[in-house]
Amino acid sequence: MNGSDPVNPQALRRGIRRVWHAALISVNGFRAGWREAAFREEVACAVVMVPAAFWVGRSWVEVALLVATVVLVLIVELLNSAIEAAIDRIGPEWHSLSKAAKDLGSAAVLLSILLCVGVWLAALWQKFT
Incomplete structure (x- = not known):
């Protein structure tokens, strides 16, 4: 070459x-x-949550934060899927490093979802109290 x-x-x-x-x-x-089923489910949530952010948020900053947390979940899910695809390409046999990579990607998705839920709950609490 x-x-x-x-x-x-x-x-x-x-x-x-x-x-x-x-x-x-x-x-x-x-x-x-x-x-990926998980990505489709998260997109379905985003289709509801992004427009709802304009109702829940009291300022453009709050709306942006609510939308950003939803988009962050989608980004992390795509990255997790990329990690899983790369690991699966290497081979189907079990390996502790492959398991660790997939587990770390899954943990990142969980943290992004928890962040999203926390921000949304705080915004909803503020709106209705």
Whole structure:
């Protein structure tokens, strides 16, 4: 392999072509995420919670924080799915490091959900008291 034949053809793209292809890659990432049941469930929650944030939040900062915590859950779920896919590509056999990587990704998702729930409960408490 020489310098004119890169492993990643994206490296040769410039300008709007690079942006366009990066967007297509991201769309493929969303499609891969959609195949995960947990991601679909979290998107369903987001479809309800993001519009509700405009009702619950009393200022633009509160609305932004409520929306950000919901989006954070989606981001962490996508990253967790990426970790799981990479581990699964390595091989199906059990390994303590593979288990640790998957467990750490799962723990990150749990923390993001707990953060989201905590922020939303605080905002709802403030709205109704």
